[in-house]
Amino acid sequence: xxxxxxxxxxxxxxxxxxxxxxxxxxxxxxxxxxxxxxxxxxxxxxxxxxxxxxxxxxxxxxxxxxxxxxxxxxxxxxxxxxxxxxxxxxxxxxxxxxxxxxxxxxxx
Amino acid sequence: xxxxxxxxxxxxxxxxxxxxxxxxxxxxxxxxxxxxxxxxxxxxxxxxxxxxxxxxxxxxxxxxxxxxxxxxxxxxxxxxxxxxxxxxxxxxxxxxxxxxxxxxxxxxxxxxxxxxxxxxxxxxxxxxxx
Numbered sequence: 001x002x003x004x005x006x007x008x009x010x011x012x013x014x015x016x017x018x019x020x021x022x023x024x025x026x027x028x029x030x031x032x033x034x035x036x037x038x039x040x041x042x043x044x045x046x047x048x049x050x051x052x053x054x055x056x057x058x059x060x061x062x063x064x065x066x067x068x069x070x071x072x073x074x075x076x077x078x079x080x081x082x083x084x085x086x087x088x089x090x091x092x093x094x095x096x097x098x099x100x101x102x103x104x105x106x107x108x
Numbered sequence: 109x110x111x112x113x114x115x116x117x118x119x120x121x122x123x124x125x126x127x128x129x130x131x132x133x134x135x136x137x138x139x140x141x142x143x144x145x146x147x148x149x150x151x152x153x154x155x156x157x158x159x160x161x162x163x164x165x166x167x168x169x170x171x172x173x174x175x176x177x178x179x180x181x182x183x184x185x186x187x188x189x190x191x192x193x194x195x196x197x198x199x200x201x202x203x204x205x206x207x208x209x210x211x212x213x214x215x216x217x218x219x220x221x222x223x224x225x226x227x228x229x230x231x232x233x234x235x236x237x238x
Binding site: 031033035042045049050085089096097099100102 | 156170213
């Protein structure tokens with residue numbers, strides 16, 4: 001099975017830009033999606049493939065290069081402080097789903 | 109607007125079977141282009157994919173849980189369910205149901221497929237303890 005690797009924690013100053021990355025071999029052949037999870041709440045989809053769901057602010061964007069996918073927040077807000085998870089399909093069987101370990105984003 | 113709601117016992121004894129149901133409202137579970145998924149989150153940990161089912165009954169399971177897991181669908185009730193047998197304390201977690209959409213986007217001469225779990229239940233806490 002595949003693994004997706006994320007940095008455990010990232011911080012950003014209020015109003016600045018932050019990039020959260022996710023690495024894995026499966027990302028060479030599959031697009032990823034990104035989820036935001038705040039304490040005590042269910043995850044929320046913020047990016048899928050190259051798209052952003054309706055209602056998600058346009059400061060959230062996604063990009064891909066090789067085995068790495070990135071979530072960029074341009075002009076981070078206090079309300080963006082949360083855990084972020086990437087997910088994608090398994091590189092050996094694209095019916096199987098894998099999640100990254102998550103990144104805790106702190107907005108300073 | 110589609111909503112999902114998990115239901116089931118919050119406490120299960122070790123070695124017994126954990127059973128949860130997810131009720132879909134505001135839309136049909138028979139709608140194409142969606143997988144109906146289960147995900148769990150151990151206390152203080154990350155998300156773990158459990159498995160999903162298509163309305164036709166096709167299922168795909170996390171290999172680490174496959175031997176203990178059954179996911180089924182009842183289209184007449186607009187519900188899908190999870191059964192996890194022989195549970196231990198390691199199965200204590202918040203269990204979420206979610207709808208995963210599959211979107212095909214034309215790009216040059218190919219179709220790119222994007223997946224995303226766009227609707228989630230609120231989650232239900234299941235504790236395995238005697």
